[in-house]
Amino acid sequence: MLSKVTPRVKEVRVLDGNRACAYALLLCKPDLVACVPITPMTPLVETVWQYVADGRLDAELVEADGEINGLSHAIGASAAGGRTFVGTSSQGLAYMYEAYLKASGNRLPIVMALATRENAAPDGVVASHQDFVTARDAGWIQLVCEGVQEILDTTIMAYRLAEDPEILLPVNVCFDGYYLSYLTERVELPYEEDVDAFLAPVTSANRPKLCLEDPLTVPTNAREELFCEFRYKHSAAQHKAKEKIDEIDREFEALFGRSYGGQIEEYRCGDADIVMVSMGSQVGAIREVVDRRRQEGEKIGLVKVRVLRPFPRERLVKALEGKRAVGVIDRNVCFGWQSGAVFMETKAALQDLPTRVPMTGFIAGIGGCDCRLEMVERAVDITRLAAEGKPHKEITWLNLE
Amino acid sequence: MAKFYDTLVKRRDCPPDCHLCEEACAAKLGSVGPVIKAEKVHKVPRSKTIACFQCSQPECMQACPAEAIVKSEEDGVVRVIQSKCIGCEACVSACSYGNMFFDRETRVAFKCERCDGEPACVKACPHGVLEFVTNTESIRSYLRTEDLFTPGVGLCAGCAIETISRFTGKVLGDNVVLFGTPGCCSRITQGINLKASARVPCYFCLMTNAASTAAGAKRYYQKTGQNIMVVALVGDGATADVGFAGLSGAAERGENIIYICLDNEAYMATGIQKSGTTPFGAWTFTSPVGKQRRGKVGSSKYMPLIMADHGIPYTATATLSHLEDYARKLEKAKHVTDGLVYIHVFSPCHTGWRAPEDSSFEISRMAVETNYFPLWECERGEYRLTYRPKNSLPIQEFTKLMGRFRHLREEELGQLQKVVNSRFSLLESLAGLKAKA
Numbered sequence: 001m002l003s004k005v006t007p008r009v010k011e012v013r014v015l016d017g018n019r020a021c022a023y024a025l026l027l028c029k030p031d032l033v034a035c036v037p038i039t040p041m042t043p044l045v046e047t048v049w050q051y052v053a054d055g056r057l058d059a060e061l062v063e064a065d066g067e068i069n070g071l072s073h074a075i076g077a078s079a080a081g082g083r084t085f086v087g088t089s090s091q092g093l094a095y096m097y098e099a100y101l102k103a104s105g106n107r108l109p110i111v112m113a114l115a116t117r118e119n120a121a122p123d124g125v126v127a128s129h130q131d132f133v134t135a136r137d138a139g140w141i142q143l144v145c146e147g148v149q150e151i152l153d154t155t156i157m158a159y160r161l162a163e164d165p166e167i168l169l170p171v172n173v174c175f176d177g178y179y180l181s182y183l184t185e186r187v188e189l190p191y192e193e194d195v196d197a198f199l200a201p202v203t204s205a206n207r208p209k210l211c212l213e214d215p216l217t218v219p220t221n222a223r224e225e226l227f228c229e230f231r232y233k234h235s236a237a238q239h240k241a242k243e244k245i246d247e248i249d250r251e252f253e254a255l256f257g258r259s260y261g262g263q264i265e266e267y268r269c270g271d272a273d274i275v276m277v278s279m280g281s282q283v284g285a286i287r288e289v290v291d292r293r294r295q296e297g298e299k300i301g302l303v304k305v306r307v308l309r310p311f312p313r314e315r316l317v318k319a320l321e322g323k324r325a326v327g328v329i330d331r332n333v334c335f336g337w338q339s340g341a342v343f344m345e346t347k348a349a350l351q352d353l354p355t356r357v358p359m360t361g362f363i364a365g366i367g368g369c370d371c372r373l374e375m376v377e378r379a380v381d382i383t384r385l386a387a388e389g390k391p392h393k394e395i396t397w398l399n400l401e
Numbered sequence: 402m403a404k405f406y407d408t409l410v411k412r413r414d415c416p417p418d419c420h421l422c423e424e425a426c427a428a429k430l431g432s433v434g435p436v437i438k439a440e441k442v443h444k445v446p447r448s449k450t451i452a453c454f455q456c457s458q459p460e461c462m463q464a465c466p467a468e469a470i471v472k473s474e475e476d477g478v479v480r481v482i483q484s485k486c487i488g489c490e491a492c493v494s495a496c497s498y499g500n501m502f503f504d505r506e507t508r509v510a511f512k513c514e515r516c517d518g519e520p521a522c523v524k525a526c527p528h529g530v531l532e533f534v535t536n537t538e539s540i541r542s543y544l545r546t547e548d549l550f551t552p553g554v555g556l557c558a559g560c561a562i563e564t565i566s567r568f569t570g571k572v573l574g575d576n577v578v579l580f581g582t583p584g585c586c587s588r589i590t591q592g593i594n595l596k597a598s599a600r601v602p603c604y605f606c607l608m609t610n611a612a613s614t615a616a617g618a619k620r621y622y623q624k625t626g627q628n629i630m631v632v633a634l635v636g637d638g639a640t641a642d643v644g645f646a647g648l649s650g651a652a653e654r655g656e657n658i659i660y661i662c663l664d665n666e667a668y669m670a671t672g673i674q675k676s677g678t679t680p681f682g683a684w685t686f687t688s689p690v691g692k693q694r695r696g697k698v699g700s701s702k703y704m705p706l707i708m709a710d711h712g713i714p715y716t717a718t719a720t721l722s723h724l725e726d727y728a729r730k731l732e733k734a735k736h737v738t739d740g741l742v743y744i745h746v747f748s749p750c751h752t753g754w755r756a757p758e759d760s761s762f763e764i765s766r767m768a769v770e771t772n773y774f775p776l777w778e779c780e781r782g783e784y785r786l787t788y789r790p791k792n793s794l795p796i797q798e799f800t801k802l803m804g805r806f807r808h809l810r811e812e813e814l815g816q817l818q819k820v821v822n823s824r825f826s827l828l829e830s831l832a833g834l835k836a837k838a
Contacts, residue, residue, distance in 0.1 A: 031621055031624055031625075032617060032620055032621060032624075034617070058624075060620040060621070060623075060624050062616075062617070062620070062654070063654070064613065064650060065646050065647065065649065065650025065653070066646050066647070066650070068609055068610055068613075068647070069610060069612075069613035069646065069647040069650055069651075070613075072606070072607075072609075072610035072613035072614040072617060072647065073613050073614070073616055073617030073620065074617060075610075075614050075617060076580075076604070076613070076614040076615060076616060076617025076618035076619070076620075076621070077617040077618060077620055077621035078617075079604050079614075079617075079618060080578075080617075080618040080621040080622060081621065081625075082621040082624070082625075084617075098607050098609055098610075099607060099609070099610055102606075102607060210578050210602040210604055210618060211602065212575075212576065212578075212601070212602065212629065215597070215599070215600060215601050215602045215603075216597070216602055216603075217590070217591065217592045217597035217598070217599060217602070217603040217604075217605070218602075218603070218604055218605065219591075219605055220591055220592035220593055220594060220595070220596070220597065220605070221587075221591050221592065221593045221594070222593075222594055223593065223594055226594045226595070
């Protein structure tokens with residue numbers, strides 16, 4: 001329970017996403033940071049390394065031989081009771097995947113930044129959401145940022161969420177490679193004491209760990225019903241995380257004066273008859289198009305998805321109920337559905353509604369392509385066709401068509 | 402704990418027609434016949450106790466109605482107090498091993514009493530067959546704590562991993578957190594459901610990340626001022642193959658963990674498949690023997706030397722057959738605080754190597770005596786052979802003990818011998834034992 005304070009800002013700086021995330025670590029004070037350089041995340045860890053060299057951060061640094069071993073250092077340290085951080089992207093996430101699975105199954109509150117990037121192949125060191133979307137069912141919580149300020153704030157909230165005794169799950173803080181990791185924006189830096197106060201409830205919390213006073217074997221070979229029980233509880237924690245994300249956002253706003261809406265942000269959705277849904281930096285482009293169209297009298301809104309896992313089902317359904325059409329812009333490809341993942345999952349969620357809501361899906365901004373304003377305009381137009389019951393393509397690859 | 406006594410043991414095979422031990426025995430005892438039998442020595446497998454076993458609960462002593470047989474607490478020897486012997490021969494009938502004898506003329510029983518600590522048979526043997534092992538008590542002095550592991554772990558009867566692990570734990574002590582991986586070793590570190598197999602904290606890793614996970618925990622303990630030993634118990638597959646990168650990286654970064662590789666020279670837990678340490682020619686299911694294939698193609702990775710070459714503070718090899726050597730090495734390992742310790746332990750798998758259940762110690766001993774598995778250490782760049790066989794035996798003395806080499810022809814054995822020779826030669830050079838060319 002935080003006391004009522006007037007939010008304050010220590011300093012305003014111009015930072016890119018990598019450096020904003022690094023600054024958040026300066027405030028959150030992890031015990032161990034592991035990394036392997038990988039574009040477009042590298043400057044993040046270089047900044048952290050320099051913090052330690054300059055004596056500004058007291059953390060164990062691990063320049064691992066490979067991502068799986070970097071994450072494994074974090075697993076070991078976290079299992080022993082420490083606060084940890086890992087940064088990676090794309091192929092790095094793929095290489096550490098075996099350990100990535102262990103981290104969530106073993107309920108370790110590791111925070112991992114992903115400067116999101118295409119998975120090979122084709123081999124493009126370019127932006128997209130493919131990396132974390134591919135890994136979405138490994139059991140981690142996945143938070144997605146739109147801007148650089150949000151990266152700093154979400155990293156702080158990530159520790160609050162991960163280490164919450166009711167959650168105890170690892171958290172990905174995802175931000176677009178290049179668009180957010182390398183491009184700069186205005187960032188308000190909080191005071192260290194305020195972050196200390198915000199994290200205090202979890203910093204002092206007890207959780208099971210490897211210690212001599214209470215020897216544990218983690219994990220054992222779990223069989224049958226016990227295995228099911230582990231899975232069930234893991235799933236329950238993901239479910240609990242939804243309301244926790246909303247709660248934490250409110251707590252953050254009270255202390256720092258900034259809110260992101262929790263699981264989703266509803267932008268001008270109230271009286272909208274069509275709503276565009278998306279996550280990541282391209283939400284900025286969609287916002288602009290929504291504002292333009294509104295000026296022209298169109299009733300259009302935007303739902304920004306801030307968390308992919310757990311999927312914000314309930315809030316999304318509530319926001320989209322009664323809408324004449326929903327258009328989802330994905331920066332990823334879900335091969336099984338030949339669409340994007342958010343499209344597919346939103347479609348599933350809307351099954352909760354008694355009346356069908358027509359949906360259109362768009363793939364944009366993959367392979368290093370931009371998601372340009374004119375592409376968003378086209379997406380809105382196609383979604384409008386769906387709202388009016390006119391023939392239209394269900395899925396459009398905006399960079400190709 | 403029970404006491405460990407000096408033991409008379411057979412070390413090598415002997416020629417069947419030699420009776421020198423018998424002659425020396427009879428001469429020493431001045432009795433009607435020897436208490437050691439050459440025929441028995443010839444037939445008994447190597448490393449077995451010879452002559453009277455000096456049983457902990459002697460059947461002869463229990464059978465004696467005159468209390469003429471006593472077992473010394475001091476040296477463990479069972480002796481006949483001839484003045485008390487009534488000549489009933491009950492002891493002779495009672496001994497299941499035929500190690501009690503009766504002199505019909507003097508009407509007293511007699512037996513092996515180890516010649517007051519200097520057995521005549523040992524002195525008389527010209528073939529180095531008999532040895533009076535006297536340093537066993539010192540092994541006990543290394544044991545710091547009760548077993549770290551519970552009884553009932555699910556390993557094959559006679560598995561070396563279990564014996565090695567229990568011994569390791571007792572020497573290292575319980576101020577430890579263990580890290581294990583999938584493999585046969587997992588039986589000792591990973592519990593089942595709500596039951597742990599260790600009474601110290603254990604973290605079960607992946608085959609790919611034991612070294613790095615252990616290192617991460619150690620970093621945290623160090624940062625928070627907790628003086629806890631971190632030990633990884635890992636098989637050869639995870640060490641030489643799929644987890645090699647992480648181990649190598651941990652060595653290069655100077656992570657302060659004790660990494661113990663229990664090498665059974667194949668992926669045994671998945672049912673005997675070749676690994677990076679499977680030796681040349683050995684049969685496994687993935688290095689099969691048939692018309693087109695003759696066991697493992699190519700040689701194996703010699704992990705201990707690879708790890709020593711990383712420049713880590715301490716590297717060593719060890720076997721079951723030389724436990725005091727292993728205990729000394731574990732003591733050294735404990736005191737390293739500035740980098741990785743790597744210990745490679747030879748771990749015979751009778752199931753996968755096709756050998757009798759009780760053969761682990763013998764196979765280990767022959768591995769050392771044939772230079773197949775030399776015992777050495779490297780302490781901050783200084784190499785040292787910690788045991789050198791008096792006369793190295795040919796590789797056949799090792800390979801003949803296991804079915805996995807049964808198919809090898811002479812020239813193939815020759816190839817394996819070459820690998821063994823050149824490896825040992827390299828170690829000798831590193832240890833400064835060879836004159837430069």
